Amino acid sequence: MARIDALVKSGVVNPEGFYTLGGRLAIDFANSYKRIGRDREGIASFDDLLTFMKSHHLLHEDEASDLHMFHFQNPARCQSVVETLLTLRHSFRSILTDLSQGWPLNPDFMEVVNGQLQSFKSFHRIEPGEEGMELKTVIDEAGPEKLMFPILHDIAAFLTSDHVEKTRGCASEDCNLYFINTSRNGRRRWCSMSTCGNRAKVNAYLKRQEEEG
Ligand SMILES: [Zn+2]
Structure with missing residues (x-):
């Protein structure tokens, strides 16, 4: 597990092994x-x-154990949430490929996101926060569908932000990870230096050695 520890330390993945280098x-x-x-x-x-969700701090432990119990009672409904999200992710990845190549956003995808957002009811609530009272938006959904909301919301927020033009795919051919290029000079090419960046440097070095030798 030494490898994952080093990657967690450099912000590439979280302790569960999910990538956290995307920028959002x-x-x-x-x-x-x-x-x-x-x-x-x-x-x-x-x-x-x-x-x-837990490893991205989007779900409390107690909510997670409630949903875990819910899964025993209603596996089909939970499975359908997983499938909906995987279908969404599939379309979103092809949108990211388009955007990273400078193509405009496909309006069909916007409609898919809008359609799914429309099924959520929310209300506002005042709650004590770290710095006094905070106005919070609460989703009126206790079932497994609520897991979709933060993801849908951030996809929608992403699509309406200047991150759209900063979307990049990793330059490594066998990688397929995306990230938001917020580097000051705009020249970040790899998902992370600890993985693809270093590998590319080593490969370039070996190639030079070969040519010189
Ligand atoms: Zn990569």
Whole structure:
């Protein structure tokens, strides 16, 4: 596990092995198909989804155990949330490919996101926060569908932000991770220096050695 510890330290993944280098939830969600320490789909089950949400601090432990119980009673409804999210992620990844290549946003995808957002009712609440009272938006949904809301919300926020033009795919051919290029000179090419960046440097070095030798 030494490798994952080093990657957690450099902000590449969280302790559950999900990538955190995207720069925001929407992009980390797009990258969630891969998980360090696993050679299959990162979100292969409802429990994986709970782990993804907990490890991104989007779900409290008690909410997670309620949903875990809910899963025993109603596995079909939970499975359908997982499938809806995986379908959404699939379309979102192809949107990110378009955006990273400078293509405009496909309006069909916007409609999909709008349609799913429309099914959530929310209300406002005053709650004590860290710095006094805070006005919070609460989702009026206790079932597993509530897991979709923060993801949908951040995808919508992403699509309306200047991150759209800063979307990049990792320059490494076999990587397929996305990130938001917020580097000051705009030249970040790899998902992270600790993984693809270093590998590219080493490869370039070996190639030079070969040519010189
Ligand atoms: Zn990469």
